Amino acid sequence: MLEQIYDLGGPLLLGAVTTVQITLAALVVAIVLGLGLALLKLSRLRLVHWLIDIYVEVFRNTPVLAQLFLIYFGLAYVGFKVASFPAAVIGLGLNGGAILTEVFRAGFAAIHHGQREAALAVGMTPWESMRHIILPQTWRITLPPLGNYAIALLKDTAVVSAIAAPEIMFYARNLVTSTFETTLVYVLAALLYFALSFPLARLVEHFERRQRAWL
Amino acid sequence: MSGFLAVYAEHWSSWWPQIAVATWNTVLLTVFSFALAVAIGILLALGKLSPLRLVRALCTAYIEVARGVPALAILFLIYFGLVPLGIVLDAFVAAVVGLGMSAGGYIAEVFRAGIQAIHRGQREAALAVGMTPAQSFRFIILPQAVQIVLPPLLNMLIILLKDTSICSLISTPELMLRAKDLAMMSFLPMHLFLLAAVIYFLLAWPLSLIARRVEARLRRGLRAASP
Numbered sequence: 001m002l003e004q005i006y007d008l009g010g011p012l013l014l015g016a017v018t019t020v021q022i023t024l025a026a027l028v029v030a031i032v033l034g035l036g037l038a039l040l041k042l043s044r045l046r047l048v049h050w051l052i053d054i055y056v057e058v059f060r061n062t063p064v065l066a067q068l069f070l071i072y073f074g075l076a077y078v079g080f081k082v083a084s085f086p087a088a089v090i091g092l093g094l095n096g097g098a099i100l101t102e103v104f105r106a107g108f109a110a111i112h113h114g115q116r117e118a119a120l121a122v123g124m125t126p127w128e129s130m131r132h133i134i135l136p137q138t139w140r141i142t143l144p145p146l147g148n149y150a151i152a153l154l155k156d157t158a159v160v161s162a163i164a165a166p167e168i169m170f171y172a173r174n175l176v177t178s179t180f181e182t183t184l185v186y187v188l189a190a191l192l193y194f195a196l197s198f199p200l201a202r203l204v205e206h207f208e209r210r211q212r213a214w215l
Numbered sequence: 216m217s218g219f220l221a222v223y224a225e226h227w228s229s230w231w232p233q234i235a236v237a238t239w240n241t242v243l244l245t246v247f248s249f250a251l252a253v254a255i256g257i258l259l260a261l262g263k264l265s266p267l268r269l270v271r272a273l274c275t276a277y278i279e280v281a282r283g284v285p286a287l288a289i290l291f292l293i294y295f296g297l298v299p300l301g302i303v304l305d306a307f308v309a310a311v312v313g314l315g316m317s318a319g320g321y322i323a324e325v326f327r328a329g330i331q332a333i334h335r336g337q338r339e340a341a342l343a344v345g346m347t348p349a350q351s352f353r354f355i356i357l358p359q360a361v362q363i364v365l366p367p368l369l370n371m372l373i374i375l376l377k378d379t380s381i382c383s384l385i386s387t388p389e390l391m392l393r394a395k396d397l398a399m400m401s402f403l404p405m406h407l408f409l410l411a412a413v414i415y416f417l418l419a420w421p422l423s424l425i426a427r428r429v430e431a432r433l434r435r436g437l438r439a440a441s442p
Contacts, residue, residue, distance in 0.1 A: 061373070061419035063380035065391060066412040073404035158285035159381050169287060176295065186288065186296040194283040201283065 008175055008185055015171035016192055022088050022167060023154045029093025030153070031146075034100025039130075041105055052101065059098035065159050067091045072163040088160035088167075092153060099149055107142040108134065144211055147204030151197050158193070168192055222406050230397060230410075237393035238414055244310055244389055245376045251315025252375070253368070256322025263327050274323070281320025287381050289313045294385040310382035310389075318375050322368065329364035330356060362433055369426035373419050380415070390414060 037052050059067065068091040075082055082090070111134055119129030161169035172189040176182050223230075262274035281289075290313035294304060304312070333356055341351030383392035394411035398404040 057420065057423070058416065061377075061423055062412045062415045063377040063391070065380040065383070066394075066408055066415060069391075069395070069404070069408045070412065073398065074408050075405075077403070077405045155283075155285035158287040159384075161287075162381075162384055169285075169291070172288075172291070183292075183296045183299050186292040190284045190288040190292060193285055193288055194280060197283040198279065201279075 004181065004184065005188065008179065008181060008188055011171045011175055012168060012185075012188055012192055015166060015168035016196065018085075018165065019154070019157050019167040019193075019196070022085070022092065022157045022160060022165065023150070025089040026092035026096060026153060026157075027150055029089060030096025030100050030149070033093065033097030034102075034104050037097065037101040038104030038108060041101070042108060056098045056101050059095050060102075064091065064095045064156055065162060067095055068160060068163050084160070084163045084165040087163055088157070088165040091163075092156060092160070095156075096149060096153055100146070103142050103145045103149065104138065106145075107138040110141050111137050140211060144204060144208045147200070147207055151200050151204065154197050154200065155193065219406075222403060223410070226401065226403070226406075230407075233393050233397065234390070234410065234414070237388065237390045238418075240307070240388055241376070241379050241390040241415075242418070244307065244314070244379045244382065244387065245372070247311045248314035248318065248379070249372055249375050251311060252318035252322050252371070255315060255319030256326050259319060259323035260326035260330060263323065264330060278320045278323050281317055282324075284317075286314060286317040286378055287384065289317050290382060290385050306382070306385055306387040309385060310379070310387040313385075314375060314378060314382070318371060318378075322371055325364050325367045325371065326360065329360040332363050333359050366426060366430040366433060369422065369429060373422050373426065376419055376422070377415060380411075 037055070040048050041052055043049075068087065071082060071091045072084065072087040115133050115137070116129050119133040120126070124132070157165075157167055158169045161167060161173065164170065168189050172185050175185045179185070259274045259278055262270050263278070265271055265274075290310065293313045293316075294306060294309040297304065337355050337359070338351050341355040342348065346354070379387075379389055380391040382389055383395060386392060390411055394407045398407040401407070
């Protein structure tokens, strides 16, 4: 039994490395996209609002698996072949960007407009007030939902096995066909995800507690 | 563009009966797994607030595991992983059980937060006027808790609807699987996955709008009620 776990554990850990890589890469894409679009939404341009709203609604109301299939299989059909790893990062990143746009927007909305006005009144430029006054406060407010999103993202990476990205579930499925240790392999895969997400969940709890103390 | 749409017109008569059945299955899958998740969630929430230490520990452990493991891993474990142990489930049943067990962990936390948000005095007052603990829960705690848990529950329903798509990976005959099969047969992945995405959107978007409405209304209501 132990020897078996050792044999199966190697490939699964290899998959876990990819899982972490995809999670981190998609997280960066989602944060850049979400923060950028939330900042754009602070503008008064109607058309910009409109386009961002469409993006957010479409990506939040369709399954990430459909988005991944469109990027991986759909784009290949029109002549754009995207490899599975970048397709996974782009798909999860675009999906997360829609979620985080709302998170950051809510974060900005939670900050009293007096903060910005005061910053401008003491002679800061709009950029300086954003950089030194608004963003640091938004950051503290958005940290817990951002953390929760990161956990959800980590678990969502399991579905990219469907577009053959070599992460935990992908290796698990391959191991099952080669060893027939179905139960053991999937239990180990589940434990591996748990081992990755549990510490992250405790960290987010810590942020939440600290934020409550701060508010 | 018109060429792109013409493909739909050409295949529509052969696609739509299958797509319609698959969409209906997706709706059924969502409803059944949500019902199971709510039942599991309520039991776990009550268990987590139980005076018995062992019950509390077991429920907490379940919630942590269900929230820490991807739904896809749970689905694979139930559908493939139980077969060597002699438990063979139909793909639809496995999907309902897997999604329900996974979402149950989240819903448990929603209900626990809802129940705990209600002041202890409410229950004490109910007991003081002669209600049994069951009556105080049914008539005093539950109606108030529902108001608090309704918005997160609706959001969970939307997430569940979208998550049913991953059941295609254990060959549950729902929308995503049908779209994939038709895409493979016709070599038209762009058309079919786009069609599937549009159908999911048409199912999920109205729910999103309702959820936002309910949330806004309850927030107004709660503000009006608090002194």
